[in-house]
Amino acid sequence: MSKRVKELLSQPERKFNATELGALAAYFRTVMFDTLHDRGTGHWGGAASSAELMTALYFNRLAIKAADPKWEDRDRLILSKGHASMNLYTMLAHRGFFPVEELSTFRKLDSRLQGHPCMNKLPGVDMSTGALGHGLSVGLGMAMAAKLANKSWWTYVVSGEGCLNEGQSWEAIMSAAKFKPEHFVLMIDYNKVQLDGTVDEIMPLGPLADKLTSFGWHVAPKAYDGHNTEEILDSFAWMDSDDVWPKAVIYDTIKGKGVSFTEGKNTWHGAVIDDDSYAKGIEELQSDLKKKEAAL
Ligand SMILES: Cc1ncc(C[n+]2csc(CCOP(=O)(O)OP(=O)(O)O)c2C)c(N)n1
Numbered sequence: 001m002s003k004r005v006k007e008l009l010s011q012p013e014r015k016f017n018a019t020e021l022g023a024l025a026a027y028f029r030t031v032m033f034d035t036l037h038d039r040g041t042g043h044w045g046g047a048a049s050s051a052e053l054m055t056a057l058y059f060n061r062l063a064i065k066a067a068d069p070k071w072e073d074r075d076r077l078i079l080s081k082g083h084a085s086m087n088l089y090t091m092l093a094h095r096g097f098f099p100v101e102e103l104s105t106f107r108k109l110d111s112r113l114q115g116h117p118c119m120n121k122l123p124g125v126d127m128s129t130g131a132l133g134h135g136l137s138v139g140l141g142m143a144m145a146a147k148l149a150n151k152s153w154w155t156y157v158v159s160g161e162g163c164l165n166e167g168q169s170w171e172a173i174m175s176a177a178k179f180k181p182e183h184f185v186l187m188i189d190y191n192k193v194q195l196d197g198t199v200d201e202i203m204p205l206g207p208l209a210d211k212l213t214s215f216g217w218h219v220a221p222k223a224y225d226g227h228n229t230e231e232i233l234d235s236f237a238w239m240d241s242d243d244v245w246p247k248a249v250i251y252d253t254i255k256g257k258g259v260s261f262t263e264g265k266n267t268w269h270g271a272v273i274d275d276d277s278y279a280k281g282i283e284e285l286q287s288d289l290k291k292k293e294a295a296l
Pocket of ligand 1: 045046047049081083084130131132133159160161162163189191192193194195255
């Protein structure tokens with residue numbers, strides 16, 4: 001870890017600006033790539049596509065307390081695409097919820113960091129996910145619970161396209177439009193590639209924004225570039241700009257972002273990162289990190 005990144009991470013609870021978030025996301029990509037290579041297992045493609053979005057949530061947006069993971073008033077974050085667990089674990093570790101060294105136990109027997117996140121084992125995980133499509137229903141329940149309890153926590157659900165292929169998601173979309181719980185946001189990591197093909201090959205979702213609007217959701221006026229931290233912060237400002245609920249934001253992203261030969265490839269959804277691919281890939285990720293650090 002460079003001195004600059006170390007400095008940034010010495011105050012993980014502060015609100016970072018767009019340039020800092022860009023550098024952190026680039027650093028976290030190197031951590032994810034390293035760990036997945038070392039462990040010979042896990043899901044790189046969807047972890048890489050959501051690196052900037054998750055970094056901006058954890059290092060700019062979420063009201064959470066690492067020292068009090070079950071703080072009642074905390075914002076809730078559900079990573080509905082639970083296979084991208086390495087991303088969530090990287091955020092939680094660097095945000096102080098558990099030691100960074102524990103990342104090296106990923107998917108080992110008895111580790112708290114299993115392939116899919118477990119809320120009963122790991123502090124900071126609000127919902128166990130992995131079976132695609134559950135996250136939005138559970139998030140709706142959490143958002144409605146806030147209303148019942150007269151609380152004002154936010155509930156964010158980060159979803160891939162696989163979740164939106166599940167009928168349960170559309171039941172939740174209908175119910176959310178009926179109950180309109182405040183501070184409930186669906187964030188779609190729209191990388192357009194799934195496990196064994198493109199979204200269009202498997203089950204086209206478009207026109208996604210129009211569909212969500214016609215189901216009664218308040219959809220962001222544009223799809224934001226999910227790799228541009230300025231744009232992600234703009235999307236946060238949009239969320240705060242009025243009091244109409246539920247809200248949905250689409251982020252245009254690239255699966256496997258950051259390593260040229262993994263970008264846009266479904267074959268890198270959950271492939272083992274072999275030594276050759278690691279050597280080439282880490283060089284690209286390090287060079288991006290250097291550029292982002294230079295901008296700090
Ligand atoms: C209910 C269910 N069906 C199938 C799977 C297997 N599966 C895991 S990831 C995945 C594809 C997910 O695609 P997407 O949501 O686009 O993920 P991303 O590209 O963001 O990683 C599938 C089919 C699953 N986990 N749950």
